[in-house]
Structures are given as C-alpha cells and as structure tokens.
Amino acid sequence: MFDGVRTLYRLTRGERVVDDQPTPHTLIADGPHRRLVRYGSDADLAAARSAGRPPVLLVPPLAVPARCYDLSPDMSLVAFLLSTGRVPYLVDFGEMRYSDRHLGFEDIFDDIIPEAVGRVIDDFGSAADGLDLVAWSLGGTVSLFTVAAHPELPVRSVTAVATPLNYSVIPPYPLVKQVTRPIGATPVRLALKGMGGIPAPLVRGAYRATAWQRELKKPGYILRNADNTEALARMQVIDWFQDAMPGYPGRLSEQMWENLVYRDEIARGVLDFDGRIVDLTSIAVPIQLFGSHRDAIVSWSGAHHGVELFGDSPHVHFTTVETSHLGLIAGSDAAAQTWPRIDGFLSALDQPPT
Numbered sequence: 001m002f003d004g005v006r007t008l009y010r011l012t013r014g015e016r017v018v019d020d021q022p023t024p025h026t027l028i029a030d031g032p033h034r035r036l037v038r039y040g041s042d043a044d045l046a047a048a049r050s051a052g053r054p055p056v057l058l059v060p061p062l063a064v065p066a067r068c069y070d071l072s073p074d075m076s077l078v079a080f081l082l083s084t085g086r087v088p089y090l091v092d093f094g095e096m097r098y099s100d101r102h103l104g105f106e107d108i109f110d111d112i113i114p115e116a117v118g119r120v121i122d123d124f125g126s127a128a129d130g131l132d133l134v135a136w137s138l139g140g141t142v143s144l145f146t147v148a149a150h151p152e153l154p155v156r157s158v159t160a161v162a163t164p165l166n167y168s169v170i171p172p173y174p175l176v177k178q179v180t181r182p183i184g185a186t187p188v189r190l191a192l193k194g195m196g197g198i199p200a201p202l203v204r205g206a207y208r209a210t211a212w213q214r215e216l217k218k219p220g221y222i223l224r225n226a227d228n229t230e231a232l233a234r235m236q237v238i239d240w241f242q243d244a245m246p247g248y249p250g251r252l253s254e255q256m257w258e259n260l261v262y263r264d265e266i267a268r269g270v271l272d273f274d275g276r277i278v279d280l281t282s283i284a285v286p287i288q289l290f291g292s293h294r295d296a297i298v299s300w301s302g303a304h305h306g307v308e309l310f311g312d313s314p315h316v317h318f319t320t321v322e323t324s325h326l327g328l329i330a331g332s333d334a335a336a337q338t339w340p341r342i343d344g345f346l347s348a349l350d351q352p353p354t
Contacts, residue, residue, distance in 0.1 A: 023040075023070050023082070030118050034091060035094060036088050036092070036116050039082060040088070045329040046085050047177060049085045049124070054156055054346075056088045056132045057116060058077070058089065058091070059142060061138035063245055063247055064137065064138075064245055069136075070207060071241060071330050072237050077330070086328060086346070089116070095310050096247050098250075100249040102250070103249040105145060105252055108145070108261050113142065113143070113217040114150055114153055117153050119244060121154055122241055129349075130154030134159040136162060137161070137297070137325070141164065143160060143282075145278050146278055148275075148283050149273030151283075151284065156285060157286040158285060158288070159287075159288040159289075160289050161338060163303060164302045165220070165264075165303065166264075167232060169299055171299070180314075185263075192253045192257060193250055195250070196249075197251075197252070202247070203245050206243055222235070256275060259272070259273065268276065281310065281311055281312060283310055283312060286317075287313045287317070288317045290303065290318070290319050290328055290338055292328055294324060295322055295323075295328065302311040306318070317345060
C-alpha cells in the first residue's frame with residue numbers, strides 16, 4: 001500500500017517511476033537532421049559479420065522521436081533485433097524548427113537517407129547483400145521514396161510498418177479534400193508555408209486526439225495500477241513519447257498536403273516533387289508491409305494498398321496485427337507478432353537461393 005502511495009506521489013511530481021534505460025549505442029556520425037548511431041557492442045557487430053547477417057537501418061517517421069524504436073527495455077525493436085543476431089543502426093532527423101522550413105522530401109530521400117546507407121555499409125564493413133531498411137509510419141514512406149529514387153543503393157529489402165500508401169481511404173483526409181475542393185489546394189499550402197510547417201504543439205495535440213479514449217481512462221488506470229510499477233512505467237513512456245513529438249518542416253508539410261493528400265499521387269505510385277519524379281511502382285526489392293483495422297492514424301486499407309502498388313517487387317508480404325498505430329511497432333502486440341514476422345522475413349532473405 002505504502003509503495004503505491006509513494007508511486008502516486010512521484011507521478012504527481014512529474015517524476016519517472018522507472019529510470020530511462022536506452023539500449024547502449026555508439027555514435028557513428030552527427031550533423032543537422034542526420035545523426036547516425038549503431039546499437040549493441042563490438043561483440044554484437046563481430047558476431048553479425050561472422051554470421052553474414054546484413055545490418056538493419058531503422059528510419060523513424062518525421063515529427064516523431066527517433067526513440068520510437070527503443071522506448072524501454074520491453075518496448076524496443078532495437079533490443080529484439082540485437083537478440084536475433086542483427087545489428088541495428090538508426091538515423092535520427094532530430095528537431096524541426098522554423099529555420100528548417102526549406103526542408104522537403106527530396107532532402108530526406110536524395111541526401112540524408114542515402115548518406116546514412118553509405119555510412120552504415122562503411123561502418124559494418126562487410127555487407128555483400130547490402131542492408132535492410134525497417135521503418136514505421138512516415139518512416140516507411142521516406143524509405144520507399146529513397147529506394148525508388150535510388151535503385152543503385154545497396155538496399156536488400158524494405159519493411160514498412162503502418163505506412164500510409166493511399167490517403168483517399170484514411171480518415172479524415174477524404175473529408176478535408178471534399179471541403180477544400182471548391183477553393184483548391186493553394187490556400188492550405190499557403191497557410192502551411194506561412195506557419196513554416198506544422199508546429200510541434202499541433203502535432204502532439206492531433207496525436208493525442210486519436211487516442212482520446214486512453215486520455216479519458218488514464219486517471220482510473222493510474223489508480224488501478226498504483227502498485228504496478230511496470231504498468232505505470234509503460235504509461236509514462238507513451239506520455240513522454242507524445243510530449244516529445246517535433247513538428248513538420250514547412251516545405252515537407254506542403255508536399256504532404258499536395259502530393260500525398262490532395263493529388264493522391266502516392267496512391268497512384270508516381271510522385272512529382274516540382275519536376276523530381278519518384279516512381280514507387282519501379283521498386284525491385286522485397287517489401288514487407290503491416291497494417292491494422294484498429295489503427296486510428298493509418299487505416300488497414302491505406303496500408304494494404306501497397307500490395308497492389310509495388311508490382312515490380314519480387315515479393316510483397318502483408319501482415320495484419322490488430323493493435324494501435326504505436327502498438328504495431330512497440331509494446332506487447334508488436335513483440336508477439338510484428339517483430340517475429342520482421343525477423344522471419346529477414347531470415348528468409350538470409351538463405352542462399354536454391
């Protein structure tokens with residue numbers, strides 16, 4: 001009882017009930033919006049090289065903390081990948097400020113991610129088959145853009161978890177398009193341009209709105225779990241994750257609106273970023289996709305659209321995991337279903353062709 005009271009007191013003071021425990025990592029490179037780290041020890045690296053297991057590059061979504069892949073020891077795709085003998089790397093886009101309003105999708109898929117791929121290959125030292133890209137939400141979007149725009153990159157496969165690939169079937173975008181159709185796309189684009197993007201408070205508020213039931217139930221959850229430190233620690237991790245969301249830079253937010261939502265280009269597979277053409281239908285590496293009917297941010301059909309889209313890929317695998325948007329990549333459902341399927345997909349690629 002007294003432990004529960006002490007825990008509740010710590011919560012009211014804003015203290016964490018369990019200390020933060022990030023997976024040990026090594027800084028490989030640093031720079032604006034391109035911090036690159038390698039997880040695990042030197043022994044992990046040597047073992048992966050010896051076993052011939054290609055490295056994995058984790059690509060976070062825009063406007064989401066890169067820690068999404070390593071929220072806590074029991075909510076860590078990073079730790080899981082290490083346990084399977086793979087060495088994960090992470091490219092971190094960092095905070096987006098008004099001064100970054102010039103950044104667009106091209107900066108991500110023509111510069112930042114290709115640079116990270118090259119640095120991972122150099123650091124790993126032996127990756128004849130290249131590396132595997134694994135990404136969640138919009139991280140999957142920019143990963144797919146990168147492979148489509150740069151087929152010469154040493155990328156063996158792409159795994160995209162809860163990645164939106166058809167905004168016309170993802171609420172509330174169809175309604176937004178219908179409302180704005182009489183005035184066209186320009187007023188929204190100019191508003192985004194004027195704000196320099198989508199500010200972090202709006203991003204955080206929108207994310208919380210998709211999980212309004214969780215917010216309403218939180219006081220009762222805290223009282224019921226006053227003696228359950230692990231449950232409260234998981235709650236705090238998710239709260240921190242929501243509170244740490246950065247914003248979207250200006251140019252990229254304009255492109256999201258026009259190319260992805262208003263003009264439906266991503267659903268058709270060919271995108272035109274002011275003359276820079278990206279053809280998703282040309283991707284020729286194996287692709288793994290995940291979706292959920294319970295995802296309040298990316299509908300199942302919006303993620304499943306990729307099965308039709310990637311016609312030139314030798315393999316397109318789709319898995320349904322019925323959980324929340326965050327639950328698809330972190331937490332108990334991800335640990336039980338998403339992560340093992342990712343490992344199975346990568347392990348099948350490790351096998352030499354017969």
